[in-house]
Amino acid sequence: MKKIFIDLxxxxxxxxxxxxxxxxxxxxxxxxxxxxxxxIVTDTNVYPLYGHKLKKSLENNxxxxxxxxxxxGEQSKNLQTxxxxxxxxxxxxxxxxxxxxxxxxxxxxDIAGFxxxxxxxxxxxxxxxxxxxxxxxxxxxxxxxxxxxGGKNMAGSFYQPKIVITDINTLNTLPExxxxxxxxxxxxxxxLSGETLFNKLISIKNSHDFMQSADEIICECCEIKRKLVxxxxxxxxNRMILNLGHTFGHxxxxxxxxxxxxxxxxxxxxxxxxxxxxxxxxxxxxxxxxVLEKLLKTWQLxxxxxxxxxxxxxxxxxxxxxxxxxxTLILLKNLGQPIIQKINIGELKKxxxxxxxxxxxxxxxxxxxxxxxxxxxxxxxxxxxxxxxIEPASMSEDIEATIECARxxxxxxxxxxxxxxxxxxLQKDQNxxxxxxxxxxxxxxxxxxxxxxNNNTKFIGKGRLLxxxxxxxxxxxGDSMQINDENIHINSGLKSKKFELPGNISSQFISGLLxxxxxxxxxGEIFIKGSLESASYVNLTIDTMQKFGxxxxxxxxxYFAVEKGQTYQSTDFIVESDFSQAAFFLVASALGQPIECLxxxxxxxxxxxxxxxxxxxxxxxxxxxxxxxxxxKAEQLKATSVDVSDIxxxxxxIAVLFAFCEGESRITNAARLRLKESDRLSAITQELSNLGxxxxxxxxxxxxxxxTRIQGGSAKSWNDHRIAMAVAVAAIRAENEVILEDFETVxxxxxxxWDDFEGNNL
Numbered sequence: 046m047k048k049i050f051i052d053l054x055x056x057x058x059x060x061x062x063x064x065x066x067x068x069x070x071x072x073x074x075x076x077x078x079x080x081x082x083x084x085i086v087t088d089t090n091v092y093p094l095y096g097h098k099l100k101k102s103l104e105n106n107x108x109x110x111x112x113x114x115x116x117x118g119e120q121s122k123n124l125q126t127x128x129x130x131x132x133x134x135x136x137x138x139x140x141x142x143x144x145x146x147x148x149x150x151x152x153x154x155d156i157a158g159f160x161x162x163x164x165x166x167x168x169x170x171x172x173x174x175x176x177x178x179x180x181x182x183x184x185x186x187x188x189x190x191x192x193x194x195g196g197k198n199m200a201g202s203f204y205q206p207k208i209v210i211t212d213i214n215t216l217n218t219l220p221e222x223x224x225x226x227x228x229x230x231x232x233x234x235x236x237l238s239g240e241t242l243f244n245k246l247i248s249i250k251n252s253h254d255f256m257q258s259a260d261e262i263i264c265e266c267c268e269i270k271r272k273l274v275x276x277x278x279x280x281x282x283n284r285m286i287l288n289l290g291h292t293f294g295h296x297x298x299x300x301x302x303x304x305x306x307x308x309x310x311x312x313x314x315x316x317x318x319x320x321x322x323x324x325x326x327x328x329x330x331x332x333x334x335x336v337l338e339k340l341l342k343t344w345q346l347x348x349x350x351x352x353x354x355x356x357x358x359x360x361x362x363x364x365x366x367x368x369x370x371x372x373t374l375i376l377l378k379n380l381g382q383p384i385i386q387k388i389n390i391g392e393l394k395k396x397x398x399x400x401x402x403x404x405x406x407x408x409x410x411x412x413x414x415x416x417x418x419x420x421x422x423x424x425x426x427x428x429x430x431x432x433x434x435i436e437p438a439s440m441s442e443d444i445e446a447t448i449e450c451a452r453x454x455x456x457x458x459x460x461x462x463x464x465x466x467x468x469x470x471l472q473k474d475q476n477x478x479x480x481x482x483x484x485x486x487x488x489x490x491x492x493x494x495x496x497x498x499n500n501n502t503k504f505i506g507k508g509r510l511l512x513x514x515x516x517x518x519x520x521x522x523g524d525s526m527q528i529n530d531e532n533i534h535i536n537s538g539l540k541s542k543k544f545e546l547p548g549n550i551s552s553q554f555i556s557g558l559l560x561x562x563x564x565x566x567x568x569g570e571i572f573i574k575g576s577l578e579s580a581s582y583v584n585l586t587i588d589t590m591q592k593f594g595x596x597x598x599x600x601x602x603x604y605f606a607v608e609k610g611q612t613y614q615s616t617d618f619i620v621e622s623d624f625s626q627a628a629f630f631l632v633a634s635a636l637g638q639p640i641e642c643l644x645x646x647x648x649x650x651x652x653x654x655x656x657x658x659x660x661x662x663x664x665x666x667x668x669x670x671x672x673x674x675x676x677x678k679a680e681q682l683k684a685t686s687v688d689v690s691d692i693x694x695x696x697x698x699i700a701v702l703f704a705f706c707e708g709e710s711r712i713t714n715a716a717r718l719r720l721k722e723s724d725r726l727s728a729i730t731q732e733l734s735n736l737g738x739x740x741x742x743x744x745x746x747x748x749x750x751x752x753t754r755i756q757g758g759s760a761k762s763w764n765d766h767r768i769a770m771a772v773a774v775a776a777i778r779a780e781n782e783v784i785l786e787d788f789e790t791v792x793x794x795x796x797x798x799w800d801d802f803e804g805n806n807l
Contacts, residue, residue, distance in 0.1 A: 047264045051185070051271055053278055056205040060185060060271075062264050066212035067098050070173065071106030077207055078144050078169065080107030084134060086157035087148040088117040091175050094218050099148060099173070111137055115153070119303035122152045122192050124200075130160040141165035144207070150176035150223070151183035151308060155198070158189030162204030172206045175215040177227020178309050181234065181266035182287075184209050186274045192303070196360070197295040203279055213259050216252075224252050225344040226309025232340060233289050233316060234266040236333075239381025247340060286383040289375040290316030296360035300352045313346035318354075318397070323376040325396050325784070328386070330379050335403060338805055353789070354397040358390060399759075400788035402776040406804040407639045409672055410630050412622035413439035415651060416794055419465075420447050420486050421586055422618045424494070424560055425593040426467035427456035429613035433593075435465040436619060442793045443484040450479045450491050454498070469615060473498045478532075483508040483722060483793060488533070489553035490560055492518055496539035497564035504533040508764060514720055517546055517554040541567035541609070545574060548602070551717065552579035555605075556586040562607035563595050570606040577602035578690045578717075581652025588650055592616060621646045624653035626795055627675075628698040629770045630802075634677040635660055636705055636777045641670035652692050659687055659699060663706050684708030684751060693717045693725075696747075697771035700729050704738040705778055706751040716745040722793070723763035732760040732768060736775055736783060757781035766793040773802050 046063035061073065074083075083103060087096060092114050103110045113133045115121050139145075145168045147157035154172055161170035174184035190201025216224065228246075235243035242265060249255050255262070270287065277284035293315030297306055306314075320337055323329035338348050361372055371387045378384055388396075414437050424447065426433035438444075438460050448458050448465070455472035458465065477500050481487040488504055492515075495502040505511075511533060519526055521544065525537035544558055555571060562569040577583065580602050587597050587605070594614030598606040622644035634640040647654075657667055660677055662685045670676040684706045689696050696718055703710035718725035730742040737756030740749045757779030762769035769790050776783035791798040799805075 047260055049264065049267050049271055051205075052275055053205060056187075058206055058208050060209040060211065060267055062180075062211045062213065062260055062267070064213045064260075066210050067095060067173070067215070068102050070099060070210055071102040071104070071108060073208065073210060074103070074108065074144070074171065075106045081143060082109040082111060082137070082139070083144045083146060084111050084113060084137075084139055084168075085146040085148050086113045086115065086130060086153055086160065088115050088121070088153050090117040091149045091153070095148065095175060095215060099146075111139075115156070117152075119152055119192070119298065119308065122156050122190075124191060124193075127156060127160060127191055130156070131164055134160070134164050139164070139168070141168055144169040144171055146171040146173055147184075148173045148175065150174065150179045154179055154183050155188075155190050155201075158187075158204055158206070159191055159201060162189055162202055167204070170204060170206045172209040174209070174211055176219060176223055177216055178223075178230050179227075180211045180213075180216075180263050181227065182230045182270065184211070185267055185270050186284075187278070188280070197298055197303075211263065213256075213263070216256065216259065221252070222307065223309075225346055226307040228255070228344045229309035229313040229316070229341075229346055231262060231266055232337070232344075233287075233312065234269050236289060236316065236320070236337070236377060236380060237286055237383050238265075238269050243380055247336070250343060283385075285373070285385050286375050289377075289383060290319050292361055292372065292374055293318050293357060296357045297350055297352060299360050300356060301350075306347065306350065310347050311350075313341050314348060314350050317341060317348050319374060320377055322374070322393075322396060323378070325399055325401055326376070328384065329377050332403065333377060333380065335803065335805065342805075355394060358394055358397070362390065398787050398789075400785045400799070402773050402783045402785055403803045404777060405633060405638045405640070405802050408804055409641045409643060409670075409674065410801050412627045412630070412642050412644045413795060413797070414620035415623040415625075416441060416443060417486070417582065417585055417623070417625070417651070418589060418620050419444055420490065421556070421560070421589040422620060423447050423451060423458070423465065423467060424490055425589055425595075425613055426615065426618070427451035427454065427458070427469050428471055428494070428560075428564065429467075429469035429593055429615040431469060431615040433467045433469065433615040434617045435467065437463045438465045439620075439623070441796055442482055443486065446480065446482040446484040446487045447490075450481065450487055453477055453479055454495065454500075469613065471498055473500065476501045478503045478505060481506040481510060483510050485510060485513050485721075486553055488513075489515075489518075489551070490557045492533070492535060493521075493539055493557045493561035494564065496522070496535050496537065497561040499538035500535075502535050504535075505531070509722060514551070517550050539565065541565040541569045543570045543572060545572045548573045548575040548577040550578075551720075552577075552582040555583050559583070559586050559590065559597070559605060559607070563590075563611045563613060566609065568607040568609040568611065570604070573603050573605075579652065579693070581650060581691060584650045589618075592618060621649055621651075624649060624651045624656060625694045628653060628656040628695055629774050631656055631660060631675065631677050632698045632702045633774045633777055635663070635665045635679040635682065635702065636774070638777055639676065639678070641672055641674040641676045643672060643674040645675050647675075653695050655692050656695055656698065659685070659695075660702070662687075663702060682706040682751065684710040686711040686713065688714050690714040690717070693721070694767065696725060697729055697767040698774065700733060700740065700747055700749060701771050701775045703749040704733060704740065704751055704755065704775060705753065706749075708751060710749045710751060712747040712749070714745065715747065719745075721765065721767075723765040723768060725765065725768065728763040728765060728768045729771065732763070732772055733775060735760050736772070736779060738775070754778050754780055757783045759784045760786070762787040762790045764790050766791045766795065770795070770798060770802075773798075
């Protein structure tokens with residue numbers, strides 16, 4: 046048995062740590078208290094496991110136990126549950142001399158401790174923690190509290206226990222999720238204490254490994270906390286370092302209504318944010334965040350959440366440790382060197398929108414499924430007659446937007462185990478509002494589809510979406526289509542006829558009409574005036590429609606028709622990997638980081654497959670890697686020119702490639718880039734210039750004089766995912782660090798980009 050003494054003068058107590066201590070609880074308590082009735086607060090999870098064992102131990106030593114059982118979970122830590130505890134204590138005539146035991150995890154310990162400290166002006170309090178998190182952290186130090194609607198632990202006090210009894214055997218019944226949550230707090234102690242404990246944790250790969258030395262690690266964590274509690278029992282000085290990650294974590298818990306993430310999971314994401322912030326502010330002397338991220342992933346702990354940093358910070362303003370417009374955070378100078386730092390809220394928001402780009406180590410990348418094809422497959426499946434399965438599911442904000450619009454129209458869709466399950470069937474003659482977020486593809490595809498279904502539809506979105514061109518549809522719908530700053534409204538149906546569209550518009554208009562034609566009573570025809578640009582995207586649409594049973598007549602790129610009487614047929618659909626996303630890694634490989642890209646189809650209809658031809662023209666060699674993927678090598682890169690009228694999405698990675706090609710390169714016919722998520726011509730020119738690239742924009746062309754290396758510096762993403770990814774690749778050959786603002790914009794198309802790019806998924 047291990048024993049730690051917490052020396053707080055009149056409030057001193059012992060912590061006992063060993064296997065099988067529940068059976069000895071009555072004996073341990075008989076040394077401290079006269080034999081009398083004793084209250085036990087526990088929860089609906091713990092009572093069936095250990096309630097009877099504790100009851101027997103107490104009764105065998107002359108105590109009269111009374112159990113108060115609350116509902117398990119953070120949502121029980123509130124005023125209503127506290128009142129239930131008070132009333133039960135009162136109904137059983139408990140007095141201030143009667144002890145109260147907390148048997149459970151952190152929630153039980155917090156609320157039971159608060160009840161003990163306030164009922165009858167204070168009852169003796171005993172902690173029997175049954176979760177790993179409670180054993181190493183919350184049961185020690187006397188913090189007790191409940192949650193208020195405005196924030197976590199906002200009503201509380203310091204009330205020390207008389208004894209802490211830690212039975213390691215209780216961890217054997219702990220669910221895997223709760224075990225991992227406890228490891229989050231232990232990892233926190235590793236960051237705070239230094240290399241010895243932190244490196245020990247890196248060597249532990251699973252709960253079985255941990256249990257071999259559980260008593261030593263738990264004791265080590267409690268000893269770290271003992272020193273801080275004795276030094277600063279009321280948490281106004283150095284003890285605050287124990288809040289590493291917690292200020293962020295508490296806000297994350299609140300945003301998830303205390304049931305989306307466990308405390309440990311929220312703290313894990315908060316810790317990584319705090320360490321990354323330490324590095325961004327040049328407080329941290331070494332790159333700890335990447336090692337921490339891998340360690341958290343070992344225990345399946347989240348390294349990020351779906352909440353944006355502004356949401357989290359707005360809730361953090363209510364934290365107990367804050368003053369005025371400053372937030373008190375715990376940051377790291379190095380392992381074992383935490384500091385307490387006050388940061389202005391405005392500066393914090395700005396800092397968390399920036400990322401110090403780590404150099405990519407090279408390796409193997411599983412390229413995500415094509416976003417363009419996935420959009421089309423989901424829509425075809427939604428219009429089909431039965432159930433389709435689309436895989437793999439590479440989710441992003443744009444794909445989520447298409448799924449949500451299809452659901453709003455009546456399709457039943459779920460995403461599970463890397464697959465998208467779609468039960469087709471869209472509603473007609475409805476009043477609808479469809480939120481396309483920032484996805485131009487979603488908007489332009491669904492406008493004619495909802496009109497073909499005779500729905501009265503309002504489209505909403507954010508960013509530049511509602512400002513993006515829609516003239517071809519305005520010409521078709523006339524006064525039935527109204528556009529303002531808040532929405533786009535279509536209030537009439539689409540009828541079968543001969544549609545005429547110019548070829549120099551976005552292919553999304555042509556694809557949108559093609560997708561809608563089978564819904565029309567008599568089908569329809571599309572005539573293209575002039576040369577069709579981005580024809581490859583129309584080919585993707587036709588190929589996908591054919592796989593869902595629609596036959597399309599065509600004459601080159603001038604005429605497309607769908608005969609009447611056709612309906613979409615459900616099918617199981619495999620989505621090939623995305624060349625537009627792979628382009629960034631293929632260019633990175635050409636710049637000297639050996640990256641093997643898996644999953645690409647060399648016979649793909651994707652127009653962005655042309656990146657391979659462009660790399661070859663620049664002197665790169667395209668080979669097959671040892672894992673069957675594509676590998677790009679280049680001894681020296683030479684200048685070339687490329688017409689991008691058919692491949693506008695490739696311009697950002699091409700511009701980065703040309704930045705390191707000897708001589709003058711040109712990117713021509715790029716006018717359409719001014720109408721994307723940002724004015725991409727201006728964005729690429731400005732941000733690559735900021736990093737030291739010799740680039741200028743003349744009309745609708747980019748002229749780039751290549752060099753071997755660039756300076757580096759700071760850049761913005763312009764809220765454009767492809768600009769963010771381009772900056773990342775350029776950083777490979779930067780002499781100095783590259784810092785990117787609004788780096789999370791990659792979530793629009795490629796949420797795992799930073800993990801892939803920085804090698805965290807290797």
